[in-house]
Amino acid sequence: MKILVTGGAGFIGSNFIHFILNKYKDYEVINLDALTYAGDKDSLKEWGGDSRYRFVHGNICDKNLVDNLVSECGAIVHFAAESHVDRSISNAVNFIQTNIVGTFTLLESARNHGNKRFHHISTDEVFGQLNDSDKPFNEISNYDPRSPYSASKASSDHLVMAYYHTYGLPVTISNCSNNYGPYQFPEKLISLAITNILENKKIPVYGDGLQIRDWLYVEDHCRAIDIILHDGKIGEVYCVGGNSEKKNIDVIKTILSLMGKDESFIENVEDRAGHDRRYAISYEKIKNELGWEPEIKFEDGLQKTIEWYKENEIWWKLKNNLCL
Numbered sequence: 001m002k003i004l005v006t007g008g009a010g011f012i013g014s015n016f017i018h019f020i021l022n023k024y025k026d027y028e029v030i031n032l033d034a035l036t037y038a039g040d041k042d043s044l045k046e047w048g049g050d051s052r053y054r055f056v057h058g059n060i061c062d063k064n065l066v067d068n069l070v071s072e073c074g075a076i077v078h079f080a081a082e083s084h085v086d087r088s089i090s091n092a093v094n095f096i097q098t099n100i101v102g103t104f105t106l107l108e109s110a111r112n113h114g115n116k117r118f119h120h121i122s123t124d125e126v127f128g129q130l131n132d133s134d135k136p137f138n139e140i141s142n143y144d145p146r147s148p149y150s151a152s153k154a155s156s157d158h159l160v161m162a163y164y165h166t167y168g169l170p171v172t173i174s175n176c177s178n179n180y181g182p183y184q185f186p187e188k189l190i191s192l193a194i195t196n197i198l199e200n201k202k203i204p205v206y207g208d209g210l211q212i213r214d215w216l217y218v219e220d221h222c223r224a225i226d227i228i229l230h231d232g233k234i235g236e237v238y239c240v241g242g243n244s245e246k247k248n249i250d251v252i253k254t255i256l257s258l259m260g261k262d263e264s265f266i267e268n269v270e271d272r273a274g275h276d277r278r279y280a281i282s283y284e285k286i287k288n289e290l291g292w293e294p295e296i297k298f299e300d301g302l303q304k305t306i307e308w309y310k311e312n313e314i315w316w317k318l319k320n321n322l323c324l
Contacts (some may be wrong), residue, residue, distance in 0.1 A: 127143060164234070172236045181304070203252055215251070252266060
């Protein structure tokens with residue numbers, strides 16, 4: 001199989017390409033990425049000399065480029081997205097363009113080139129927020145996005161399913177919980193906390209830090225996408241969770257403990273506008289139908305992630321424009 005991976009120089013996309021090329025020796029991957037601030041083609045430099053891997057610098061809104069690449073491939077795995085909530089609050093334009101128009105461009109191309117297999121990566125944030133007593137989100141949860149980011153992802157989800165129902169495009173969607181692991185740009189909670197500690201900086205914590213998120217190690221997520229791509233039922237949605245609900249402040253305290261630091265590194269800052277209080281997601285469907293469940297325990301995944309950032313200081317300092 002030849003797979004077009006969009007956003008493959010980003011965090012989850014690059015991990016997925018590593019996973020696929022290591023697992024399937026007869027698979028080829030074309031990586032289409034615009035190389036925004038969060039993308040780095042060096043995250044995949046080990047595959048630079050491998051004939052099974054090709055990097056293409058370009059935008060998913062570029063119809064002619066997308067058409068040329070889709071025509072070569074048998075499947076599309078669509079990661080490319082603007083994803084940082086804070087940035088969507090300050091400037092939503094790129095989120096609308098990439099997450100909605102870009103997804104539309106890919107869907108049109110997939111439809112016009114023989115109804116190519118299309119898997120779309122989404123988020124639990126499209127479902128809104130939960131109260132402490134609510135059951136976790138699942139595949140039939142109502143959509144209730146509360147930020148420009150989550151609204152743009154909700155729109156793209158609806159477009160994907162519309163192409164299935166209207167045109168018979170062979171699609172699947174996965175809605176995942178918060179990912180963490182190697183190659184994550186140092187702006188998300190865990191990667192920012194680790195890199196700030198390594199630079200002896202304070203860790204900003206929004207509000208009281210009691211917001212709850214479910215955490216999924218990125219390698220577990222890649223396994224789930226692989227299973228859905230090959231064995232998932234066409235037209236279905238699969239929720240992918242980590243079975244690791246944690247308060248943000250407890251995540252920070254665990255990282256501090258693992259890195260031998262005290263709580264003086266914590267700095268409470270003004271809460272984010274419209275900050276969702278709790279996300280949680282049930283993975284019962286993918287477990288029961290496809291046999292997937294998370295394998296990496298949260299503390300083990302955190303330790304792996306901490307070690308990666310320690311060993312790859314040049315990578316993340318370059319990403320932050322902090323190299324001397």
